[in-house]
Amino acid sequence: MTDFIRSWREQGGKDPKAFVPLLFENGEAFQFDWSEEGLLVGGLFYKVQVAHMKLCASRAFWLVAYPSQTHEMLFDAHTRSFAALGGVARRGIYNNMKTAVDQVKQGKARVVNARFKAMCSHYLFDADFCNVASGWEKGIVEKNVQDSRRRIWIEASQQGIIGTVAVARSAPDGYTLLSNTLPFVANPAPSRAENPPSTSHHSARRDSAVDRASSSEFR
Numbered sequence: 001m002t003d004f005i006r007s008w009r010e011q012g013g014k015d016p017k018a019f020v021p022l023l024f025e026n027g028e029a030f031q032f033d034w035s036e037e038g039l040l041v042g043g044l045f046y047k048v049q050v051a052h053m054k055l056c057a058s059r060a061f062w063l064v065a066y067p068s069q070t071h072e073m074l075f076d077a078h079t080r081s082f083a084a085l086g087g088v089a090r091r092g093i094y095n096n097m098k099t100a101v102d103q104v105k106q107g108k109a110r111v112v113n114a115r116f117k118a119m120c121s122h123y124l125f126d127a128d129f130c131n132v133a134s135g136w137e138k139g140i141v142e143k144n145v146q147d148s149r150r151r152i153w154i155e156a157s158q159q160g161i162i163g164t165v166a167v168a169r170s171a172p173d174g175y176t177l178l179s180n181t182l183p184f185v186a187n188p189a190p191s192r193a194e195n196p197p198s199t200s201h202h203s204a205r206r207d208s209a210v211d212r213a214s215s216s217e218f219r
Contacts, residue, residue, distance in 0.1 A: 022140065026218070029090065029092065030054060030091075034052070034069055037149065046067075048067060050063055050065045051065075053078070053085070056089070059140070062080070062081040063148060070099070071099050093138045094129055094138070096132060100127065108131070
């Protein structure tokens with residue numbers, strides 16, 4: 001036995017490596033997450049909650065910004081993201097956000113919020129929740145949060161692009177989809193507002209490459 005253990009350790013058994021590759025089939029899954037960003041709108045600084053949805057296979061994604069993370073905002077983000085991406089994947093991967101999980105039990109057991117469960121039943125996809133404090137289990141969208149923050153918010157700030165609330169209010173349904181060069185600045189301002197504007201501000205990055213990726217995901 002001693003000789004076997006010595007041989008096993010010499011062959012690398014002392015430090016075994018194990019991992020689960022994040023490989024997905026087309027239409028298998030999407031990942032969802034929120035991020036908090038700062039916007040300078042009409043000279044006032046606001047904190048906005050940005051919903052990120054990213055398809056796991058094609059990496060196509062959609063961003064929508066809201067004043068809060070309530071159920072209404074969560075449901076609207078899913079509706080707009082599914083419409084923009086051209087379909088609904090079979091499985092959605094989430095963290096244990098309060099609007100989705102009422103209680104975290106041992107292991108993967110969860111008491112799912114009734115309103116969130118109704119949304120999943122409506123769109124016919126299964127919700128899969130990560131382990132507590134295990135953001136790497138949805139690393140695709142976690143990275144998208146960082147990339148989007150650098151590519152959209154910081155670049156817009158460096159370009160000095162400033163927008164107004166009137167842009168959003170002029171839309172027929174009270175919403176505006178904004179391109180990759182957002183007309184907002186992600187910089188703090190001296191003056192602040194306690195509440196965001198009455199309409200939600202939506203941001204999205206959708207170019208021909210994303211169109212091709214999302215269409216192939218649900219082909």
